Amino acid sequence: MDPAVPDDPSAARPEGQAPDGRASFGFRDVPAAEKAGMVREVFASVAPRYDLMNDLMSGGVHRLWKNTMVDVVNPRPAEKLLDVAGGTGDIAFRLLRRQGDRPDVTICDINPAMLEVGRDRAVDRGLLHGLTWATGDAEHLPFPDRSFDAYTIAFGLRNVTDIDQALRDAHRVLKPGGRFYCLEFSKVTSAPVGRVYDAYSERALPFFGRVIARDADSYRYLHESIRRFPPQRELAARMRAAGFANVSWRDMSLGVVALHQGWRI
Numbered sequence: 001m002d003p004a005v006p007d008d009p010s011a012a013r014p015e016g017q018a019p020d021g022r023a024s025f026g027f028r029d030v031p032a033a034e035k036a037g038m039v040r041e042v043f044a045s046v047a048p049r050y051d052l053m054n055d056l057m058s059g060g061v062h063r064l065w066k067n068t069m070v071d072v073v074n075p076r077p078a079e080k081l082l083d084v085a086g087g088t089g090d091i092a093f094r095l096l097r098r099q100g101d102r103p104d105v106t107i108c109d110i111n112p113a114m115l116e117v118g119r120d121r122a123v124d125r126g127l128l129h130g131l132t133w134a135t136g137d138a139e140h141l142p143f144p145d146r147s148f149d150a151y152t153i154a155f156g157l158r159n160v161t162d163i164d165q166a167l168r169d170a171h172r173v174l175k176p177g178g179r180f181y182c183l184e185f186s187k188v189t190s191a192p193v194g195r196v197y198d199a200y201s202e203r204a205l206p207f208f209g210r211v212i213a214r215d216a217d218s219y220r221y222l223h224e225s226i227r228r229f230p231p232q233r234e235l236a237a238r239m240r241a242a243g244f245a246n247v248s249w250r251d252m253s254l255g256v257v258a259l260h261q262g263w264r265i
């Protein structure tokens, strides 16, 4: 933990719920109205080196997690797909390729700097057909009700100010029968592995952030936001409260990440 922040006064309440108008930003509580702007600054700062850092920090394993997510989504041609907090396009590009010659993927992110890097990557890969770019907040998506067949969010939900509001808005934009998928860091299911993982992420993330991205604070925030995210069972309960049915999850890498899914009925 950051020695400048001796304890965690908000640990007793669930992440993303701030009844007193405050929200957690890593281990700090900040006015809820300011969190989105602070998160935007973090990702504007990391955007140029975001993809390199993902590979370094996960040893490339994030690619396997993302491939598994897209296998589970199993998008069909011409389905309308929405990737929220889509960043530099890792999930959207995979969905697009899987849809073959009838792709229809919208990538939405609150941060224009991340989308800008994503657009350059799409051009480099020749992925121009069937991809729509949108700037928007997961809590108030700029799309009409019942617009999409499937909604994905990967490593994004822990960054929103109000998780429950983001889940409700995901439910709103899905068509009846639409599918919701969330890939996110979660609670490691093996205590010894959890201790190794905690030690690694507490030290390695700020180290990589300082040396490679030259921004230790942003990577400290990322580490802290991972630790504050609700564990598997709690997130499933909050998805049900937002209206989703048939909610389930699967752990990957012993719960380092979990893939949650649910349906709008």
Ligand SMILES: C[S@@+](CC[C@H](N)C(=O)[O-])C[C@H]1O[C@@H](n2cnc3c(N)ncnc32)[C@H](O)[C@@H]1O
Pocket: 036, 039, 040, 043, 084, 085, 086, 087, 088, 089, 090, 091, 108, 109, 110, 111, 114, 136, 137, 138, 139, 153, 154, 155, 156, 159, 160, 161
């Ligand atoms: C860790 S990155 C994940 C990017 C991508 N999904 C991936 O898996 O590589 C988190 C993304 O969430 C975006 N984000 C943070 N808060 C958001 C919000 N309230 N609404 C939409 N996007 C948000 C950030 O700008 C950033 O691009």
